[in-house]
Amino acid sequence: MNKKILKIIIINFVLLSSVFARSFVANTFTLNDTLPDSIAYEGIGSNGVSDIHVKDDSTLLFASGSGLSITYDSGESFYTYYNSLGSVAYGAVSAITSLGDKIWIATAYDSVISGESLSVGNGISYSEDGGHSWQHFSQMTDHVDSNFVIYFGDTLDALPITVAVQNITYDLAVNVNSDGDTILWATSWAGGTRCSYDLGKNWKRVVLPPDDLDTLDENSSHDFDLSPSSGNLGFEENFNHMSFSVIAYGDTIVVGTAAGINISYDSGITWIKYNAQNSGISGNFVRALYKDDNGKIYGAALPANNPTEYYSLVYSELDGSGNLQWFATLKNTNIYNITSNDNYVFVGSENGLYTSSDGWSWVKNGAIMDDAGVRIYSEKIYDVTVDNNGNLWIGTNDGLAKSNDDGVTWEIIRRVRSLPNLNKLDMSVYPNPFSPSRINLYNNEGHVRIHCNFPKDGTATLEVFDFGMNKTKTVMKDISVLKGEKDFVWNCKNGMNDVVANGTYFIKLTFNSEDKQKIDWTKLIVLD
Numbered sequence: 001m002n003k004k005i006l007k008i009i010i011i012n013f014v015l016l017s018s019v020f021a022r023s024f025v026a027n028t029f030t031l032n033d034t035l036p037d038s039i040a041y042e043g044i045g046s047n048g049v050s051d052i053h054v055k056d057d058s059t060l061l062f063a064s065g066s067g068l069s070i071t072y073d074s075g076e077s078f079y080t081y082y083n084s085l086g087s088v089a090y091g092a093v094s095a096i097t098s099l100g101d102k103i104w105i106a107t108a109y110d111s112v113i114s115g116e117s118l119s120v121g122n123g124i125s126y127s128e129d130g131g132h133s134w135q136h137f138s139q140m141t142d143h144v145d146s147n148f149v150i151y152f153g154d155t156l157d158a159l160p161i162t163v164a165v166q167n168i169t170y171d172l173a174v175n176v177n178s179d180g181d182t183i184l185w186a187t188s189w190a191g192g193t194r195c196s197y198d199l200g201k202n203w204k205r206v207v208l209p210p211d212d213l214d215t216l217d218e219n220s221s222h223d224f225d226l227s228p229s230s231g232n233l234g235f236e237e238n239f240n241h242m243s244f245s246v247i248a249y250g251d252t253i254v255v256g257t258a259a260g261i262n263i264s265y266d267s268g269i270t271w272i273k274y275n276a277q278n279s280g281i282s283g284n285f286v287r288a289l290y291k292d293d294n295g296k297i298y299g300a301a302l303p304a305n306n307p308t309e310y311y312s313l314v315y316s317e318l319d320g321s322g323n324l325q326w327f328a329t330l331k332n333t334n335i336y337n338i339t340s341n342d343n344y345v346f347v348g349s350e351n352g353l354y355t356s357s358d359g360w361s362w363v364k365n366g367a368i369m370d371d372a373g374v375r376i377y378s379e380k381i382y383d384v385t386v387d388n389n390g391n392l393w394i395g396t397n398d399g400l401a402k403s404n405d406d407g408v409t410w411e412i413i414r415r416v417r418s419l420p421n422l423n424k425l426d427m428s429v430y431p432n433p434f435s436p437s438r439i440n441l442y443n444n445e446g447h448v449r450i451h452c453n454f455p456k457d458g459t460a461t462l463e464v465f466d467f468g469m470n471k472t473k474t475v476m477k478d479i480s481v482l483k484g485e486k487d488f489v490w491n492c493k494n495g496m497n498d499v500v501a502n503g504t505y506f507i508k509l510t511f512n513s514e515d516k517q518k519i520d521w522t523k524l525i526v527l528d
Helices: 003-021
Strands: 040-042 049-054 060-064 067-071 079-081 092-099 102-113 116-127 135-137 148-151 154-157 169-176 182-188 193-196 243-249 252-257 260-264 271-274 285-291 297-302 312-318 324-329 335-340 345-349 352-356 381-386 392-396 399-403 411-413 426-430 448-454 458-465 471-481 484-490 503-513 516-526
Touching (some): 049 399, 060 092, 067 092, 092 182, 116 169, 182 243, 260 285, 285 335, 297 335, 345 392, 448 471, 448 503, 458 484, 471 484
Parallel strands (some): 335 381
Antiparallel strands (some): 040 079, 049 392, 092 102, 102 116, 260 271, 285 297, 312 324, 335 345, 345 352, 392 399, 399 411, 448 484, 458 471
């Protein structure tokens, strides 16, 4: 396999894993009739949110650091599913889709195999009642002897994918075609593109064009292997069979792979492939796909195996003859996801949120901050979605943000570890352990949050000490505070403005009120 392709794949799942690693231990709550308390607890799972899916006018699903979270009231309240029998399967949520009350969730996890950390697909969790009960289907694999497929009467050699290791479902989509069939589509790395006609229980392999063909139909050459890699069995390697993103509507299926964008207008039977070699697509590795209400298709394109390729947002237009043409914008921007409403296109990227009113000229949004000054400390916007009520949502490493005015003002939604006694001085720090170079990055600085509860109005001082009890930094001194809970932020730099070394640090909170002084301590592990 091309090493650059492999590197991008690994980076993408490592990125996903880092989002999900930093979850909080949540308390268990007795819930109302919304969800059984045996399968879910109250609140968003964690502050790492990589995927947001709109189910209906008020129900949204979130891939959080602790698995799947859901809101039934447009974000007024949240619930997070336990990874347990009868609930959503164990692991990070890697893909979400829904149709009516039906919901499909793909999960994955890391495992050490023969001394190497590898990613493992953990199958599909399926609910037919809006998330109140679940069943689980294993990761789609093949029998060891399933080494061929039939395409228009011809036999194609096909690499059997027999294990879930390195077989992660990165995207899901569902459609009802013109024949009335409900078809579930899945894109995986090793597993390729697959479809299910029985809601995810059984899967069949979908034949996409090989790398050297731009079309695949009854009249094209069928002399190729269906295989994303050569492996040890001598199969022909095709990057276009290594798939990552999919959208489906009516009879139209669009699949993004490591070799371009593939479109079928007949429910996946015949295909046309567009890439950097035959069209205006800037890079062949297509991480994400989106279709707006006017039928325009957008893709997050990354460079794959050609030095002329580059990062960009690509989009389709029909020319005067009705042919699909591709164009690139936001050149050299590493894009994670795309959404739109009637007025704007929004793009979440590695370095922020971009907005456009025409699809080709862009404005980068400033800091994501609410009216109280609480902000998102993350330049990476992993997902961006407009719900059916016109609210704009973004998912980051540092929580959710919601805007009802196209990103002018924001509501910040974050999970905070609840302090047990709100009538006493108390403090916690999160994420913990903390990596200043990788977590909550903004302006190239990491930001750790110090969560305090003040039993009364007063003044407070926050100081940080190293393991030898030498003062490292005074975060704040004698500031006025009101009764209640409040977050403070430290950039993990010392008094010399240098990032502190790895190790254990002690944080001291001194609180003065009514001529009485109280002190609380907590511990932070810095691990870069």
